[in-house]
Amino acid sequence: MPDRIWPGIADGTRQNPLVDRTADPEAWFRAVFSDIPLTTQWDDGDHFDDGLGATPSSSSSQPRMVFSMLADLDVRDGHRVLEIGTGTGWNAGLLSHRLGSGNVATIEYDPDVAHGAAENLRGAGLSPLVIAGDGRLGYVGGASYDRVIATCSIGEVPPAWIEQTVAGGVIVAPWGTGYGGEAIARLIVNGDGTASGHFTRSSAFMRLRQQRTERPPFDAYMKGRAWPADGIESTTTLSPRQIGGWLEQFVIGLHVPGAFWRAERYDNGSYTLWTYSTDTQSWASADYEPDRHEYAVVQSGPRQLWDETEAAYRWWEQQGRPGFDRFGLTADSSGARAWLDSPNNPVPIYHPA
Known part of the structure; x- marks a missing residue:
């Protein structure tokens, strides 16, 4: 450290x-x-x-999370491993101790961080290959790998990770949508260019730098208009507090693509939950007030974002409020698709109108 x-x-x-x-x-x-x-x-x-x-x-990372992810990775003698996100070098050091330095390659985007990690590893008598570069590309010079592990979160599974992993190999990575919520995906690589598997547990990692998203400013939505602008007013019995948990955010993000939220808080415990589309064309607000059972909603734009959010939450309730481990992900070069219990049961997506 x-x-x-x-x-x-x-x-x-x-x-x-x-x-x-x-x-x-x-x-x-x-x-x-x-x-x-x-x-x-x-x-x-x-x-x-x-x-x-x-x-x-x-x-x-938190030690408990490090070892939980290594358990998910399930390395065996002779395995070759690619790590994305070297950081201090600790995780690469653990893998090198277990498998031998010659079987471990690790990629860090920040050259200063990569240099520091390499020094730390040498000081511990370990010498995995430390690469300063774009982790999305993997490292073809060391392929094929039996295991790939990312210590940064992703919203898209880079195709190179699948291409550079042997059939039957494992990819372990924190995955989440732009809305919020995140979990560890454990994907088995198939021989047809796909990787598929369940989520294993909740997580909260820093995003892969090349997959970070910029949030448009509030003014991009109101466009200088006075409240409530052209918004349509209604009410809901779903409390904004019911959808604020990490799991609930994860579920909503699976259903409601291209959206994110923020909370505007007030002194008395009330707050406004804002939901925005990333294209700046739609927004919604829901006002939480303590001791109320009905909440004011305003929606604007081609997407009815609160309606989409509420539909996602109600779907989750209808499925018995499943936890992270009942959800899974299938990824290929065209993107990733989430499912519940089985790849044959995809999570419904509420597309823009």
Whole structure:
């Protein structure tokens, strides 16, 4: 671990203040040997002060998650493994210890982070191939791989990962939509250019840098018009609080493509849940107020985003509120398709009108 770390929490994405090994070695060792994630870089390396940056961009993952994903990966003697997202080098070091350094290649996009990881690994007497490059492309020079593991989240499975994995091989990666929610996908590579498998557990990883999305500003939707602009007003009995959980976000994201949300909070515990289409053509608001059983809704644009959201939630209820592990994913060069229980039971998608 580097001298400067920002400890996280076991269940969530919040970071705590800086812990500097030179200033407080006891606190540093306590954080490093705790079952928590540790942020090691902010803002792609452009953050230099002691406070929190805008966006965490590199970390050492929570140990429990690291070993859970390695259990999903299920490596065996002689396996060749490609890792995407080297970070500090710890996960690559574990794989190298298990399989031998010659069987492990790891790719890190940030050249400074890759350099630091290579030094860490050499210091531990390990020498996997550390590549500074675009992880989406894999590394054809070491293909084919028995296992591929990503320690950054994705919304699209790069075709190169499937192409560079042997038939019957395994890809383990955190996957989630642009709406929210995320889970670990364990995909088995078939011989026909597809990979398919169930999700195993909830996760919350930093996004692969090339798959990050930019959120349009609020003004792009209201376009200078006074509230409620051209929105159509209605009410709902579905509380916005009922759809805010990580699993609920995951389910809604599967159903409602090209959408994201944000919450505008007020002093009395009330808030407005805004849902936006990524093309800036549609938006919806739902007002949560404590002790109410009916909530005001406004929708604008060709998509009725609140109606889509509510339909997704009601579908999930009708299926018995399945957890992450009942969902699965099938990916190929044309994209990824989510399903419930079986690839023959695809999750319905509410397309724009």
